[in-house]
Amino acid sequence: MATSKTTIHKTTTWSPGPGCHGGCGVLAHVKDGKLLKIEGDPDHPMNQGRLCARALAMTQYIDHPDRLRYPAKRAGKRGENKWERISWGEAFDLIEAKMKKIRKEHGPESMIFNVGTGRDIYAWVCMLAYAYGSPNVMFGLTGQACYGPRLASVATVQGDFSVFDAAQWFPERFDHPGYEVPECMIIWGYNIHATCPDNLFGHWITDLMKKGTKIICIDPRLSWFGSRAKYHLRLRPGTDSALIMGFLNVIITEELYDKNFLEKWTNGAHLIRNDTSKLLRESDLVENGAPKNFVAWDSTGNTTIVWDAAQVAYRDIKATPCVSGEYTVELWTGERIVCHTAWDEFCNEVNKYPLETVEKITGVPADDIKKSATFYAKAKPAAVHWGVAVDMTPAITPLVTGISALWALTGNLDIPGGNVFARFAFDVVSYALPGTKGPIKLKTEEMDKPRIGADKFMPLNKFYWRCQTDMTLDQIFTEKPYPIKGMWIQTAGIMQGLGMDPKKWRSALDKLDFIVAVDVFHTPTTQLADVVLPAGTFLEKDSFRSWWVPLQTINKVMKVDECLPDMEINFELAKRFDPDFKFETLYDLYDDILKPSGMTFKELQEKGWAYPPEGSSSCPYHRYEKGLLRPDKKPGFRTPTGLFELYSTLREEWDLEPMPHHEEPPFTPVSRPDLAKEYPLILSTGRRSPAFFHTEHRNIPWLRDIDPDPILEIHPETAEQNKIGNGEWVWIENWMGRARFKAKLTPVVPEWMVMAAHGWWFPEKKAAEPSLYGMWESNVNQMIPMNEYGKDGMGAPIKHSMCKIYKCQPGEVTHE
Amino acid sequence: MSKKHEYGLLIDYEYCTGCYSCQVACAQEYNWPAGMGGIRVNEIIQKLPKGKHYLTYLPFPTELCVLCKPRTKKGLPPACVKHCMSGCMTYGAVEDLAKEMTKKPRMVLWVPK
Known part of the structure; x- marks a missing residue:
């Protein structure tokens, strides 16, 4: 019977494939090396048998006629869509030679390693970049404005x-x-x-x-x-x-x-000097006092008490620190100054x-x-x-x-x-999120020095191991303080998705001597590369997922032509770039990273997934009370004070506002009433579609059927004012440029705002430039600037720009 | 009730989030080309007083729905029901589902076949 040959494999999603951040258990039905069907694994605690539309469409993805199936090198000019098939051996040799030349002539930091959203890729791109010697791993969004900033900000306090x-x-x-x-x-x-x-x-x-x-x-x-x-x-x-x-x-x-949390677990009681508006430190009180220790007012002894940051405690355990009030304090210089508490300062800000x-x-x-x-x-x-x-x-x-x-x-x-x-x-770290360090790192701290923006922006320096994207783009043009000569782009779409102001990115790519793109399909970005390598989907790789809980493996179920998993590609090259690379096989590396779990890759693979036991640092609850968060096992938080910092000591040191507050963004009707006259609507973008993950899946028929066009949501009253009918093609325009979208008249958006779908390109359109899969037609990023990031190098105004809208004229639309 | 129309799909449209898993699960199960399939999800925006609106999604079984007979006879739930991300679909005997409907509002019972 035909069905007797079908085998069912348990595995875990994590890109490439559904595109998301993964973790769902699936059952892959495979016959004669082909994927017949994919289903949710009813035993898996994450999804309990359920599965999303993108994962359910995997049969159309895996065997898609447009999949990249073998390595290729450019045969014409960049963007001409002329390619020559090469073997993996040739591809590796070519990349090794070109990248070693760049390293020799300009230094390893002259290669940028570009990654996209949080996939099973960060660990392995870092592994490659660090083996090559470059600290410049770049997440391509302006201000790195996705997730990382949130993590770095939370880590701060x-x-x-x-x-x-x-x-x-x-x-x-x-x-x-x-x-x-x-x-x-x-x-x-x-x-x-x-x-x-x-x-x-x-x-x-x-x-x-x-x-x-x-x-x-x-x-x-x-x-x-x-x-x-x-x-x-x-x-x-x-x-x-x-x-x-x-x-x-x-x-x-x-x-x-x-109130108990405020008094016991925050730095609300720490004193701030009225004269300098800075935290009072032990070094202010005592000549040789530690600047990392802070001071509170003890209502019992009616005197100052020192918060010993290393002990995560006040020096006098019987003290009763005051969270509110003004107190006069004598400094070691003999000067008497007035101080108030951080909590009062916080309340003043809130007021x-x-x-x-x-x-x-x-x-x-x-x-x-x-x-x-x-x-x-x-x-x-x-x-x-x-x-x-x-x-x-x-x-x-x-x-x-x-x-x-x-x-x-x-x-x-x-x-x-x-x-x-x-x-x-189990403290197994492969994808080192901001605030976390894993075993995949640069050989020396010295090698991190040239990381773009890390000397300027302290959250990047201390928590977030990427280069600053906007500065990197500028440096490609200025070549200061050092030139950028090449880019490794892996499952990332700098042209069609991550890159704001994509025309600037397009020019930047022309400045580079060598570009490698690793992807599953050709995209506007891969079309501009010199070498394109075909990546395997999640069903084609052995990997593991240690992003919080559980710890789980991704199991190789099949092979598609010459496609290789991202990590196998990078592992081979890492060995070529680093003569001291200490792992013989990818599995040796996996076993090494998995060590804290007490399991080898094979052992974990047999289990499928593993949950950390109660009492471990990766199992809740009340961990700051139990001493499960800090390396020294003391109760408290992993912050400089050991407390939850309502008033951030790090931000004060970095000369940034230590407390929450509002800042009006750069392009709003409030900050730019001049622009609002011509561009009266707020332009927002990025509303999610269940059919797509960012720029992906436009070529998957079942998914495109759900969301066939780049949609602009317009309130019916706003549409009427602008004489736009439902389903008509419209231009969105602002001072940077314009792009066309299909109007969806819907009251889900307010009258004063339009919502443009993001990540649009048309895999069915002509690949060669100037079309580049029609990526210039409906890419909203053309109206969003670079270089408007926040004071700490993070965050950017992506969801609030300004625009006007008007109907496309006949002949302006080539979509239909 | 004719015995032919014994089974149905109960949809709790309060919880349908418009994830479209049912639609793609069906297409995968029967290899329907894009645009066809046994179930299609509809978006319904209701206008309410005081300028308010309410967003609802509603899966609708089409002429192509076979109530997953090849699956149900093996004791498996229909592909759409199995994969529904919010668990808002139930397959069963119409009489049982009708009883289930009395327990909460915003439910619809489809008998497509």
């Missing part, structure tokens, strides 16, 4: 990242005896159902809603969550930081915060945002803010889940630290059903 708790830490999930369902969840700028980003399964929130969780949805757009929310706060894009200040204002004014002011900035009614903040603060437990909207604004850190303060001050940090610390299972 609370040490470890934290995420909403859907009992994902336990194999028995919601049946875990210690688990509690959140009474309230804030969904902040996220339509997570559509793509399951950030290592979270979007429908966990739907599961929670069925169990009673009530939603506060913060989104200008009417999302599915917005429709079903107890409160839907439709803020003006870019004003999120004003809204969080309003929330904090309510919880402080109404005294809805956890600048009475709800009427917040309503004026955000457009959200004051009463709704008050009711929402009160509901969140009184709910036990309550969680926050935030999306990329928080990264996509220049003042990302002042926003993110405000949201962190909200969950911390309301006592929702690392409690069941709150925001719990997300640690790597």
Whole structure:
């Protein structure tokens, strides 16, 4: 019987394939080396048998006629779509020779290694870049404005990242005896159902809603969550930081915060000098005192007490530090100065945002803010889940630290059903997220010195191991302080997706001597490379996934022509570039990274997935109380003070505002009323489609059928004013350029905003330039600038620009 | 009720999030070309008083739905029901599903075959 030959393989999703951040268990039905069908694995705790549209379309993806199936080198000019098939041996030799020449003549930092969204790629791109000797691993988005900034900002004030708790830490999930369902969840700028980003399964929130969780949805757009929310706060894009200040204002004014947490676990009691507006340090009090120790006022002894950062304790354990008040302190110089507490400073900042002011900035009614903040603060437990909207604004850190303060001050940090610390299972780190260091690193710290932007922007220096994207792009043109000569681009779309102002990127690529692109299909980006290498999908590789919990393997199920998994490609080249590369096989490397788990790759593969035991640092709850977060095992947080820092000591040292606040972004009707006259609509972008992951899947028939065109959502009244009918092609235009989209008249967007779909190119159109798969036709990035990133080198105004819209003239549309 | 129309699909449209898994699961199961399949998801935007709106998605079984007979006779749930990301679809005997419907609002029972 034919069916007897079909074998069913258990494995885990992680790109390439569905494109997402992976983790779902699947069953792949394979016969004669072909994928017949893919199904959700009912035993897998993450998805419990469910599966998304993109994963279910894998049969059309794996065997797609347009898949890259063998290595090729450019045979014509860049962008002419002329290619010559070569063998892997030739490809490796060619790349080795070209890249070694660049290294010899210009230094290893002259090669940039470009990666896209959080796939099974970061560890292996870093492995290659570091073996080559370059610290310049680049995430191609302006201001690196996706996820990384959130992690780096949170690391600044609370040490470890934290995420909403859907009992994902336990194999028995919601049946875990210690688990509690959140009474309230804030969904902040996220339509997570559509793509399951950030290592979270979007429908966990739907599961929670069925169990009673009530939603506060913060989104200008009417999302599915917005429709079903107890409160839907439709803020003006870019004003999120004003809204969080309003929330904090309510919880402080109404005294809805956890006083015990404030006194015991934050640096609220630490004193700030009135004269310098800086934290008072032990070195101010005592001639040889440590500058890393801080000072509070003890109401018992009516004197100063020193917070010993190394001991994570006050020197006098019987002291009662005051979180509020002004105190006169004598310095070792004999000078007497007045100080106030960090908590008072925090409250003063928050007091600048009475709800009427917040309503004026955000457009959200004051009463709704008050009711929402009160509901969140009184709910036990309550969680926050935030999306990329928080990264996509220049003042990302002042926003993110405000949201962190909200969950911390309301006592929702690392409690069941709150925001719990997300640690790597068994401390196995391959994809070293901001704030984490893994075994894949540069040989010496010295080699990190030339990393672009790392000397200028301290979050990059301390937490975020990438080069600053905007500065890198500029450096390609200026060649200062050193020239950029080559780029390795792996499963990333700098032209069609990651790159804002793509014309500038197009010119930049022409400046480079050598470009390698590794991908699954040709894209506008691969068309500009000198060598193109065919990557395998997740079904074609052995790998493992250590992104929080669980630890799991990805198992090779099949092989497609000459395609090779990303990590096998990079492993071969890493060996060629680094004479000291210490691993013989990829599995030796896997075993080495997996060591902290006590399992080899093969052992883990036999299990499929593994959950860390209770009592380990990667298993919740209350870890800061149990001493499970810090390397020294003392209770507290992995911050310079060991406390949750309402007033950031690091940001003070870095000369950046230490506390949350609102900054109006650069291109809004408020900051640029001059531009608003010509471009009256707010241009937002990036709403997710369940059919696509960013720029991918436009060539998968079942998925394209769901979302066939680049859509511009326009409110019906706005459309009428602009004489635009439903389904008509329209131009979006601003001072940077224009692009055309298909109008969808829908009240899900407010009258004053349009929402343009992102990541559009047309795999069915002509590959050669100037078409480049029609990528210039409907790419919204042409209206979003580079170089508008935040003061700390992170965040950028991607979701709030300005535009006008008008109907396309007959003959201007070539789509149909 | 005729015995021929004994089974149906119960949709809890309060929880359908518009993930389209049902649509692609069906296309995969029966290898339908894009544009065809046993179930299609519809977006419905309801206008409510005071300028409010409500967004609903509703999977609709088409003329091509066979209620996954090849699967159900093996004891497997229909492909759409199995993969539904929000678990808002139930397959079963119409009478049982009708009883289930009385437990909560925003439900619809389809008897496509």
